[in-house]
Amino acid sequence: MNKRLFSVLTAILMAVGMIGLSSLVVKADMPTDVKLTTEQQEEMKSLQQDALNQKKEIINKYVEYGVFSKEKGQKVITHLEERYKKLEQNEFVPNFHDDYKKHRSKES
Template identity: 45%
Template sequence: MKKAALSLAAFFITAMVFTMPAHAAGTKMPSTMSLTEQQKKEIESLEKEVLEKRKHVISKYVEYGVLPKEKAEHIKQHMDRRFNMMKQNGFVPKPPPHKLEKRHHHS
C-alpha cells in the first residue's frame, strides 16, 4: 500500500511539473499574451489527450484498489474543472498571484 501511495504521489508531482507556469522557472510572462485560434485548437487537442490519459491512470488506481471510486471521481471532476478553466483562459497559463515576501527587519 505504501508503494501505491508513493506511486500516486509521484504521478501528481509529475503532473504539477508539466503544468507549472513559466514564472516558477524564473521567466516573466506577459500579462496580455494570447494565442491564435489555430494555436488554441492545437493546445486544446493536446490538453484533451493529456486529460484522458490522466483519467485513465486514475481509473487504473481504482481497478488496482489503490483509490476508492468516490475519491477517483472527485479527482476526475477536479481535472475537468481545471481543463475548462484553462479553455476559458484561452490556454494561456496565468501567472501565480503575487506573494508577499517575508521581510526581515534588521536593527
C-alpha cells in the first residue's frame, strides 16, 4: 500500500473516531424526559418514513450492484425497519441512552 493511500485511510479513521467520541458527549447531554406534541410527532414521522424509504432504496441498489447479497440486504432492511418501529413506539424521540447501554453490553 502506498504512503498516500495509507495517509488518506488514517485520516478517515481518525475522523470517524472523533465523530464517535463526539456522539458519546451528545448522548450524555440529551434529556431523557422529552415529549413531542402531536404535530411534532407527525412531522418527525413523515421525515423518518422518508429517510427509511431512502435508506431501503440505497440498500436495494447495493444489492442490485452486487455490493451486498440479497440476504445481507434484507438483513439490513429488517434492522432499519426494527429501528423505525422502536422510534415510533417512543413517539419519535430517540432513546440514545438505551442504545448506548445495549452497545456497551455487547462489547463486554
